[in-house]
Amino acid sequence: xxxxxxxxxxxxxxxxxxxxxxxxxxxxxxxxxxxxxxxxxxxxxxxxxxxxxxxxxxxxxxxxxxxxxxxxxxxxxxxxxxxxxxxxxxxxxxxxxxxxxxxxxxxxxxxxxxxxxxxxxxxxxxxxxxxxxxxxxxxxxxxxxxxxxxxxxxxxxxxxxxxxxxxxxxxxxxxxxxxxxxxxxxxxxxxxxxxxxxxxxxxxxxxxxxxxxxxxxxxxxxxxxxxxxxxxxxxxxxxxxxxxxxxxx
Numbered sequence: 001x002x003x004x005x006x007x008x009x010x011x012x013x014x015x016x017x018x019x020x021x022x023x024x025x026x027x028x029x030x031x032x033x034x035x036x037x038x039x040x041x042x043x044x045x046x047x048x049x050x051x052x053x054x055x056x057x058x059x060x061x062x063x064x065x066x067x068x069x070x071x072x073x074x075x076x077x078x079x080x081x082x083x084x085x086x087x088x089x090x091x092x093x094x095x096x097x098x099x100x101x102x103x104x105x106x107x108x109x110x111x112x113x114x115x116x117x118x119x120x121x122x123x124x125x126x127x128x129x130x131x132x133x134x135x136x137x138x139x140x141x142x143x144x145x146x147x148x149x150x151x152x153x154x155x156x157x158x159x160x161x162x163x164x165x166x167x168x169x170x171x172x173x174x175x176x177x178x179x180x181x182x183x184x185x186x187x188x189x190x191x192x193x194x195x196x197x198x199x200x201x202x203x204x205x206x207x208x209x210x211x212x213x214x215x216x217x218x219x220x221x222x223x224x225x226x227x228x229x230x231x232x233x234x235x236x237x238x239x240x241x242x243x244x245x246x247x248x249x
Contacts, residue, residue: 086210126226144216
């Protein structure tokens with residue numbers, strides 16, 4: 001059963017951090033991009049990495065202090081047929097990543113320019129220089145581990161005594177989607193669906209590890225595709241200020 005430290009941590013993660021991101025982080029990030037600050041994306045990526053590792057490390061410290069088993073957090077390798085499923089998930093993620101990158105690599109520069117509007121509301125946060133792309137890869141690896149640990153491991157465990165294992169996972173999937181409202185309604189829906197897929201992987205395999213790998217690969221693919229489509233233009237600030245909608249997660 002959750003203890004006082006778990007209640008405090010969950011409140012900080014779901015309430016305090018969400019309010020901070022919605023009211024402070026994303027408005028400041030968008031404003032810096034719109035103003036054309038050259039270090040805006042790198043600084044935003046670094047802040048994202050720091051925040052996620054702060055929460056993930058805190059969760060692991062709480063887990064260790066109370067001497068809880070790693071299996072309860074799904075931080076173990078699956079066995080038997082679940083291992084086969086886990087390997088299949090990772091291979092599928094690798095295949096989709098390669099297919100995605102190959103499809104963009106084949107585009108001519110003109111067709112890449114025409115494909116930019118398809119990036120939608122997330123275009124402003126995607127890397128446009130080699131340096132930004134390296135930081136985005138680091139952010140993707142961070143999200144793969146930390147978000148799965150928190151949203152498919154710790155939080156479902158916290159809510160399971162009241163909602164059951166599946167119900168808790170479903171509730172956290174909804175919270176995960178709402179936390180992506182900064183991407184607009186469609187982005188939040190996509191995040192909810194992606195979270196549902198990751199939740200299913202965690203429930204079926206009994207492990208967070210295949211989902212962590214798949215999550216990181218998906219994010220890396222999205223960032224790399226964005227970089228390949230956007231790197232020919234010097235800045236997105238002018239188009240962002242003219243066309244980006246007001247922040248709504």
